[in-house]
Amino acid sequence: ELWHGTLWHESPLFGLTSISYNDVIYSTGEFVMYEFDNVRYYGRILTFIQVEENGSWRIKIQKLLNYFDLPRIFRSASHDTDQLWMTDDFILIRRSQIIKKVVIWLEDTDQIPRYEKRISEILYKHNNHYTIRPIEQQHHHPNEYIIMGIPPSPNMKVFKFFIDLYYDDFGTFRTVYHSLGGLYVQFGFVPFSGELEDVIKPFIKDIKQLQHGIVMKIGEEEVWVTGGLGLTTADLPQGNDLAGILRQNANYGCRTCEVFKENLTEIDYDIKKHGRYHHLTDNYFDYLHQLHDVPSLQTAFAKEHGLCIKPNVLDQLFRDRHTQTPQDxxxxxxxxxxxxxxxxxxxxxxxxxxxxxxxxxxxxxxxxxxxxxxxxxxxxxxxxxxxxxxxxxxxxxxxxxxxxxxxxxxxxxxxxxxxxxxxxxxxxxxxxxxxxxxxxxxxxxxxxxxxxxxxxxxxxxxxxxxxxxxxxxxxxxxxxxxxxxxxxxxxxxxxxxxxxxxxVLLKEMVHRIYKSYVPHTNKKNVELDFIKRENTLQSLRYLIDRGLHNHIQINGKIKSLFDGWYLTSQVYSNEDIEEDQENNFTSPSSNYINIKVRGKWNKQKIQENGFSGRKLDENMVSDISWTYDNYFGQQAAIEGKEDNDDIENEKWFARIQAIFVHRSNDNNYHVFLSFEWFDLIGFDQIMQCNRYLLQGRNENWKRIHPISIINSHQKIHFVHDCGTSCIVENHDINNRNYFKNDFLYTAV
Structure with a gap:
């Protein structure tokens, strides 16, 4: 989730900013001495992370190196004893491992009168080799540029909001004639021939207020609400606009580094040494402002660094224009x-x-x-x-x-x-x-x-x-x-x-939903129609998530209805389903309700799928006896049971060969699945996928199981490993080799 990312952790707008230990308050961005394996080190507090297993807190420390920790190639007599080197590595420690705070001067900031150590360089790896870059070529910790408001009372609850702004051209009528700008935080549409800067002013004003904090009343309790702009998502050209960078066809059109367009795909290019950093870009914009009386020099300097003439309006907010406007x-x-x-x-x-x-x-x-x-x-x-x-x-x-x-x-x-x-x-x-x-x-x-x-x-x-x-x-x-x-x-x-x-993949789908909704509005007050629709959907989500007072009764099946998973290939109405028999089926688990079957096979279909006839053969009788005993604890369901194998709690893959109904001796009807199991035989180095062997007819693997064996609706895909004996639309049944499609994922 978003809160697993470094931005959420480190920014005071969203994460925890300080903790107390032994009556000392430690804040993010501060430098400390800590102990690890009985050795003392220097480090910088990046953030505080709560361990999900037990709820305890850990401190994420950015490692700092002294002279003797450096690789030999970088050791020089010219280095002073008070010098440290910053790294990109970090470590998680407990509060008890902190020894004390220390004062360290970062030489890209204003010099402080008294300090114990100083840092002027960063040690990092590029192409698996250590190298060094100046300290100013780093993204500043959010605590260095964000000033938070203070709640009126230290005991007041604090709620923080992460705002995600999505910007795209909004062609509401699916034509090129009407292209509007859409913002998915509040609904605001850029008028024809208008500018984003004009329509976004109310948003900027509200976020500025939210950044410094607002007292709000929730129920009967006053709380402190704060937050800010955490992320701006857009396609490549619009994203460059939001970051104040020229578009991608410019000589320097990357909004994350200053790569020249002729070196875009140079594998050895050092994107950290030549990265774009918010504070350095601020200096560029300040210089551009000084050149406003000399347009030719201003344009030349902007072109040299791939900058727009003016910074984006979003720079009025607390944000890092480069890290918080990622490429999509x-x-x-x-x-x-x-x-x-x-x-x-x-x-x-x-x-x-x-x-x-x-x-x-x-x-x-x-x-x-x-x-x-x-x-x-x-x-x-x-x-x-x-x-x-x-x-x-x-x-x-x-x-x-x-x-x-x-x-x-x-x-x-x-x-x-x-x-x-x-x-x-x-x-x-x-x-x-x-x-x-x-x-x-x-x-x-x-x-x-x-x-x-x-x-x-x-x-x-x-x-x-x-x-x-x-x-x-x-x-x-x-x-x-x-x-x-x-x-x-x-x-x-x-x-x-x-x-x-x-x-933007999810936001593109939302974008498409809104576009398709426009023809169903009166097209006069589209903003109001969108707001009504969104409020209705949010209210439904609130109700579904049990966002109600305890005294209000709600059907107990609502939660399982919206949280559960279902096995279905198509959705049928009740009128379309012709059930093969009227008996109710006994459910193997409370998670399986209203079980129905349809599409009963005739004798020819049964034989085509490898079964002997309408009755169970000896192997199937043995399997179903084992199933009744292991899953239902019903040893008397079928006589002549001999097998009693243990099922390990592992993940197995199988192909459903058939679904059948069986009536046990107590006259209850049960639904069973007949499987053909896949056996892992190795990893294919060329296809980079696991290879499996499909169960043969003579292999004694338990084929019959109740539907409750499927404990999740996982999207698994197997592909036949065709050989020369396979022809189009007719795989060789004697070739039982398959690839598990390990490339499969959900592409929105």
């Missing part, structure tokens, strides 16, 4: 996927196109996916989410259809020349690997939860993808802004917990 991962990754898709499909020969379409039409896509349009003829109609979905399956599609005759000769020759390859098959393999790495990166980018190790892996994975794309298609991806954006995504993920929180 959704547009960047989907844009790269769309370009890679176009390049790949345009490289197909006629035979390659025909083979690809044949495989695509018969491919076993997840059953809950809607059918996509033809990617050859209609890919220009694809939404970004459609592109990301197809990218999940592209490694398997290309594995089945791509060969030396599928790709045009000039494309193969160009790849061979660029990479000193001898065989055409090697060039084909490189194209396949691009798609495999893109699918891996897409899933990593849109992961819902991330750890510190995940951020490191994400950065390495994205870098590997960039290297491969530049090797295979250098002309198409060199100096592409979207490819450069990948360099910054891991830091954005750290700041906001994950990249979904800082992405």
């Amino acid at each position: 991962a959704f547009h960047a990754v989907a844009g790269l996927g769309g370009r890679l898709l176009n390049i790949t499909l345009e490289s197909f020969t006629r035979d390659g196109e025909a083979k690809f379409l044949t495989v695509w039409k018969s491919f076993e896509f997840p059953s809950y996916w809607s059918r996509q349009q033809n990617p050859i003829s209609h890919r220009n109609s694809y939404f970004m989410s459609d592109t990301l979905r197809l990218a999940i399956m592209m490694p398997f599609l290309l594995r089945r259809c791509l060969n030396n005759r599928s790709i045009k000769d000039n494309t193969i020759q160009r790849i061979k020349e660029n990479n000193q390859l001898r065989l055409n098959s090697q060039a084909i393999s490189m194209i396949k690997q691009c798609w495999i790495k893109f699918a891996i990166c897409s899933k990593a980018v849109f992961a819902e939860s991330m750890s510190d190790n995940d951020y490191v892996r994400l950065d390495a994975t994205l870098q590997n993808l960039s290297i491969d794309l530049l090797k295979v298609f250098p002309e198409e991806f060199s100096n592409l802004p979207n490819l450069h954006v990948l360099r910054h995504l891991s830091e954005h993920a750290r700041s906001f917990g994950n990249l979904i929180n800082a992405s």
Whole structure:
């Protein structure tokens, strides 16, 4: 969640700012001496983190190094004994490990009269090698530029709000004739020929007041409410506007670093040493203001640093324009996927196109996916989410259809020349690997939860993808802004917990919902109609979340109705369902209610699916006896039970072969599932997926289980590992090898 990110933790607008220990108050941003493994170190308090398991607090400390901690290459006699070095590393400690506060001067700030240590440089890693940059090339801790209001009473409860502003061009009538600017904090639409700065003034005024704090009454209690702008999300051009940076086609059009447009995809470029830092950009804008009487010099200086002439109006608020206006991962990754898709499909020969379409039409896509349009003829109609979905399956599609005759000769020759390859098959393999790495990166980018190790892996994975794309298609991806954006995504993920929180993918869907709602309004007071609709939805959410007083009765099934999960392929009305028999089914668990079955198989269908007939064979009788005993504790349900295996509490995968109804000796009806189990046989180094073997008919794995064995509605996808014996739409049943699609994720 957002509160797992560094911004939420460190900013006094949102997180905890101080704690007390032994009658001493320690605040974020302060320097301390602490003890770890009986050794004393210097560090800086970044934030306070509550451990979820037991509710105790930990202090996140930024590590500082002394002279003897430096790598030997950086040790010099010219360094003074009072000098320390800042690092990007941190450690979590308990309050009891703090020894004392210390006064340390950061040399990019005003000099203080008395200090114990000073810091002028930062030690960090670039391309796995240690290097040093000046202290001013760092993002200041939020405590250095945010001034908080003080509650009237120290005992007053404090509530803090994180404001996420989303800005996009709002074409309300789905045409180019009416393009309005929409803000999703309050509803404000930029009038025709108007400016964002004009419509956002009331918002700025309100947020300024919120930053300093407001006394509000909740119930009968007065509370202190504060907060501020935490995140501004937008597409690449609009995001640059909000950060006060020229758009991406300028010489210096990245809003996170000062990379020149001819070096955008240079892998060795040091984005930290050449990063954009809020306080340094402030200095640039101050200098631009001094040049207002000399427009030519002002324009030249702004162009030299990729700056707008004036800072954005949002700079009136407490914010870091560079860290809090992250590049959007959704547009960047989907844009790269769309370009890679176009390049790949345009490289197909006629035979390659025909083979690809044949495989695509018969491919076993997840059953809950809607059918996509033809990617050859209609890919220009694809939404970004459609592109990301197809990218999940592209490694398997290309594995089945791509060969030396599928790709045009000039494309193969160009790849061979660029990479000193001898065989055409090697060039084909490189194209396949691009798609495999893109699918891996897409899933990593849109992961819902991330750890510190995940951020490191994400950065390495994205870098590997960039290297491969530049090797295979250098002309198409060199100096592409979207490819450069990948360099910054891991830091954005750290700041906001994950990249979904800082992405517009969900907001784009909300955007589309509002657009579709416009035709149902009177089109005269659209703002009021939107507010009424949103208030109604929020009220429903409030009621569903039991946001009521305890004395108000609410149906107990409401919570399970909205919190539960359901197994369904389609939604039928009660009139459409013809039940196969009128008996009520015995539920294996309270979570399963109103169980119904439909679509009873005839004898031919039963035999086609590998069953002997309408009655249970000996193996099925044994399995169902075992099931009654292990799940229901009913040993008398069926006589002749012999098996009594233990089920381990592990996650297993299976394919549902059949659903059947059985009446036990007590005349109760039960619903059972017949499974074909998958057995893990190894990891495929080429496809980067796990390989499984589907259960054979003669293998004695328990096939029959009640529906309660499925304890979550997980979206799992298996793809047949086709061999030469497989033909289109007819897999070889003797080939029981499958890939688990480990690239699968939900692309909004």
